[in-house]
Structure formats: C-alpha cells, structure tokens
Amino acid sequence: MRKGVRVTPGRPVDLGGRRPGATHGLADRDEAAAAVEAAAARMAEHATRLAADARRSLLVVLQGMDASGKDGTVRRCIGALNPMMVRITSFKAPTTQELAHDFLWRVTRELPGRGQVGVFNRSHYEDVLVVRVEGLAPEEVWRPRYEAINAWERNLVSEGTAIVKIFLHISREEQAERFLQRLRDPRKNWKFNVDDLAKRERWDDYMEAYEDALQRTSTSWAPWHVVPADHKWARDAIVTEILADTLEGMDLRYPPLAPEVRAARADLEARLAAGADAG
Amino acid sequence: MRKGVRVTPGRPVDLGGRRPGATHGLADRDEAAAAVEAAAARMAEHATRLAADARRSLLVVLQGMDASGKDGTVRRCIGALNPMMVRITSFKAPTTQELAHDFLWRVTRELPGRGQVGVFNRSHYEDVLVVRVEGLAPEEVWRPRYEAINAWERNLVSEGTAIVKIFLHISREEQAERFLQRLRDPRKNWKFNVDDLAKRERWDDYMEAYEDALQRTSTSWAPWHVVPADHKWARDAIVTEILADTLEGMDLRYPPLAPEVRAARADLEARLAAGADAG
Numbered sequence: 001m002r003k004g005v006r007v008t009p010g011r012p013v014d015l016g017g018r019r020p021g022a023t024h025g026l027a028d029r030d031e032a033a034a035a036v037e038a039a040a041a042r043m044a045e046h047a048t049r050l051a052a053d054a055r056r057s058l059l060v061v062l063q064g065m066d067a068s069g070k071d072g073t074v075r076r077c078i079g080a081l082n083p084m085m086v087r088i089t090s091f092k093a094p095t096t097q098e099l100a101h102d103f104l105w106r107v108t109r110e111l112p113g114r115g116q117v118g119v120f121n122r123s124h125y126e127d128v129l130v131v132r133v134e135g136l137a138p139e140e141v142w143r144p145r146y147e148a149i150n151a152w153e154r155n156l157v158s159e160g161t162a163i164v165k166i167f168l169h170i171s172r173e174e175q176a177e178r179f180l181q182r183l184r185d186p187r188k189n190w191k192f193n194v195d196d197l198a199k200r201e202r203w204d205d206y207m208e209a210y211e212d213a214l215q216r217t218s219t220s221w222a223p224w225h226v227v228p229a230d231h232k233w234a235r236d237a238i239v240t241e242i243l244a245d246t247l248e249g250m251d252l253r254y255p256p257l258a259p260e261v262r263a264a265r266a267d268l269e270a271r272l273a274a275g276a277d278a279g
Numbered sequence: 280m281r282k283g284v285r286v287t288p289g290r291p292v293d294l295g296g297r298r299p300g301a302t303h304g305l306a307d308r309d310e311a312a313a314a315v316e317a318a319a320a321r322m323a324e325h326a327t328r329l330a331a332d333a334r335r336s337l338l339v340v341l342q343g344m345d346a347s348g349k350d351g352t353v354r355r356c357i358g359a360l361n362p363m364m365v366r367i368t369s370f371k372a373p374t375t376q377e378l379a380h381d382f383l384w385r386v387t388r389e390l391p392g393r394g395q396v397g398v399f400n401r402s403h404y405e406d407v408l409v410v411r412v413e414g415l416a417p418e419e420v421w422r423p424r425y426e427a428i429n430a431w432e433r434n435l436v437s438e439g440t441a442i443v444k445i446f447l448h449i450s451r452e453e454q455a456e457r458f459l460q461r462l463r464d465p466r467k468n469w470k471f472n473v474d475d476l477a478k479r480e481r482w483d484d485y486m487e488a489y490e491d492a493l494q495r496t497s498t499s500w501a502p503w504h505v506v507p508a509d510h511k512w513a514r515d516a517i518v519t520e521i522l523a524d525t526l527e528g529m530d531l532r533y534p535p536l537a538p539e540v541r542a543a544r545a546d547l548e549a550r551l552a553a554g555a556d557a558g
Contacts, residue, residue: 052469074363082354084369084400088362121363176551183544187533190331194539197547254466260473265462268476272455 007218035237040080046247054115064168067178146216163222168229286497318519325526333394343447346457425495442501447508
C-alpha cells in the first residue's frame, strides 16, 4: 500500500495538508496504467479464492464529494472483478421506509454474503456527513453515530468481513472543472444535479465533517484511506492496489478437494471410458 | 440478430434439431472476437442512454444446464457494461422464506429499477424445469405457471422493461468435458456440485422440460433465444449481439437539457470567471 494513504487510527486528520493532486510516487499515466494492470491481476486472483472459499466477505465503502470520481472508481477498479461476485449499491437520499428505521438498517440489508464483494457508493457515513452539514438531524442524533458505526463495523469484521473505506479527495477547483464538463456535454448532463451546487457552497463545512468522520472511525479493524483523486489515473492505481493488498492479506485458499468430489470424478471418468454415459 | 436464434412464438421447439456446436456464420475465434468487440461498444453506448433516460429497464434471463456457461456469459458479455448500472442475481434452491411465497415473489424483488440492467442467473423458469423434472411439486402446481409467467412478463414489458431470455444450449458431451475440467483442476473444484451428476442422468427429461418451457413462454413481448454454447467464443458473440440489438431497439435518447441545468451552467461559469467561487 502506498505510504501515507492510510489514516492512522487515533490521529487527527488534516485534509488541507493532503494534496488532492498527489500521485504517491506514480510518475505518469503509463506508470499508473502498469500499476493498475499488475494490481488488478492480483486482485482478481485473490477474489476468485474469496468466492471459492465462501467463508469471508469484502465490503468496500466509497465516499467523496460530488464528482470526486466514485462512479469512475467502481467502473475502473471494481470492473476488473468477476461481476457475478460483486454487488454494488448506490445510497441516495433515504426513502420513507428507510427513514422509519435506524440509520444502519438500509446498509445492513445490502451487506455482501460470504464469498462476495459488496460495494457501497456512499454509505452509512452520509449519516454523519450530509446529515450533519445540512442539519437534517440535531447533533444529539448524529454525534453518537461514530461510536455506533465503529461497533457495527467491528462486529462485521469479527464475523469474517474485511472492510475497505476509501475517501476520494478532490480539490474544489477540480470539482468545478468536472461540473463544467458535465454541464457542457449533452451526453453528461444527466449526471448533474442542481443540488450539487448548493453542497459545493458548503465545501469547508463538508471538509470539516469529513475530517471528523475519518478521525473518529478510522479503526484498526476498518481503517480509512484518503486517496488523492484529482488525477484519475493515480486514483485508479492507488485504489486497485488497496483492494489487491486487502484481499491478499486475507490469506484466502482454495478449499481442499472434498472426498465426494474425488469419488464423483472417478465415477464420471469410469463411465465415460466404458461408454456407459449415454443418459 | 443471428438468424434462427430467436424462438418464434407459437412454434414447437426441437432442441435435438438445433446444434449446440453451431456458430451461426462465425468462421472462427478471431471473427467472433471482432463481433464481440463491435457489439460490446454498441451495447455500452445504448446502456449509457438507458441510465441517462432512467425510464426503462432491461432484464436478462439466463438459463441452461450445469456448466452450460452461465457464469462465463455474465463475465464476458455483461462485464462490458458499467457495473454501477447492473445487478446480477443468482437464484439457488429457494430458502424457507422464499418457499413461503408464490414462485414469482423472489424474482420480483430482484427486478431492475428504471435505468438499470438486471441479470437473472437462473430464474423463475426453474419452477417449471427442476421442479417438474425432480418432482418437487405435482403437475397441477407447475402446469399453470407457464401462463402465470407470460402474464407477469407482459406486465413488466408494458411498464417499460425489455426482457431478453437466453437458453445456453450445450451438448451432453461438452458438459462431461467441462465437468472433468472442474474435477481435475484444484482451482475449479469448488464450482462442482455432486448433485450436478444426478441432474446429468436426467438429461433427456430436462431437454423435454426446456422444450416445453421455450415453446410455451416464447412470446412476442419476451421471446426466447436458443444460443449454441459448445463454443464459448461463438456464444459470447451471439449473446453480446442480442443484448446490443435489444438495447438499440429500445430507441433510448439522452434526455433534453433541463432549463435549471442551463441556468446552473451559466451561474457556475460566471462565478468562476469573476473569481467569486472561493467557498
């Protein structure tokens, strides 16, 4: 994993001191593309073992401001996995039914099963981010949630899920650039939401809420990663490496040959050899 | 769409008369790879419009005997789509909760939303296939289901979903080949299920059940396609073309520029030009 990306548990987080344009040692697009390719192959191999083993799960949480590249990260990094084993959920403004439950209810329902990878595009963290900044709930409601999140994630980890939390860190300037691209290209207009501009106005409040969330919920069992996201090519390499490292660190193995499988093989081979397999 | 793949509604289906090794005019791997590439680009373009338009959905139903290549088809054909817009569900033996409901309950819950693509790896068709052949329910239970399926699918189509139903047609010989590969390769053992051999014993019963299902549920609103699947390269090309043709036929457009988006663009451009966008 690239140095400095992981948020050390217990340490204060200063997003202003982390450059969104950083590349963490990747010289250029070519070098990043080679890094993506190597990490994607590693990731795919260990993900196949995750499916084969069918005892553990991987949960990827993606957070970031509008246009920080969450969708692109899913397409470019998660897209390298076998789609059969991946379940992606985009969390929008909660529905009436979701609001009628505690804030962890809707995310719990979308957790990956054993052998699977779940991706949250936005997540339970919105309940200490947008909810806090836009005043959708009073402080006595959102304040205890950091601890609730840590306890909820700890249980998932002890039950066999590895959790990767990624904050895509873009600059306010790069966001303007990407908004304008969406606004100018008729094929990208649909990705633009007028509310995004109002949130942009509260940039500093959001950064403060993110700093608090990253600091309070980067734990030894589920640490945060701050990925510089102004350069998409660097972002893709860094995220794919984080995913590959995490899966590799789970030390997953192909299950041993079951005796009944060995017997089935001998049986099928014998039948085929004897021409006795005509249905 | 390649000629002869689509099952004409109302006509009897004779699977014995359709060659699992057919390539439908594709000369070799290279030609098929070029066809996949062309169709995948077309599919991705129209799928983006599906997401942008956000009024219609695509449902892909994949059926076939064990080792017919359902997982591979998902990986190779669906994998070309943006994973954010795709939801894949593998239906296994029903759970206690699922059995406590009518047979369309569990599939209804997994239908794609507007702007999305849903993929069913096995589906409600198992309720007239495995259920019939293995005698899991009496005939008076499974017999009325063909009509129920047609009515259910008709409603989905009239509400805006396009339905693509694909039967992957492999030969009994090719299945033996693929089973042996799984049984001999320690990295593929986990894909093998001992019950698969019992189902193989009832091959002819399954073919009869498939013929009945294809004939009774290939409708003008949701036709079946019989895709020869002994050659994976031909299968990939034919399936990708079916998906591309279906999406293209939905005549999807990017939505027109909303007035508030035009206003937002002017606003953001003016603020940036005036240096008035400092947060």
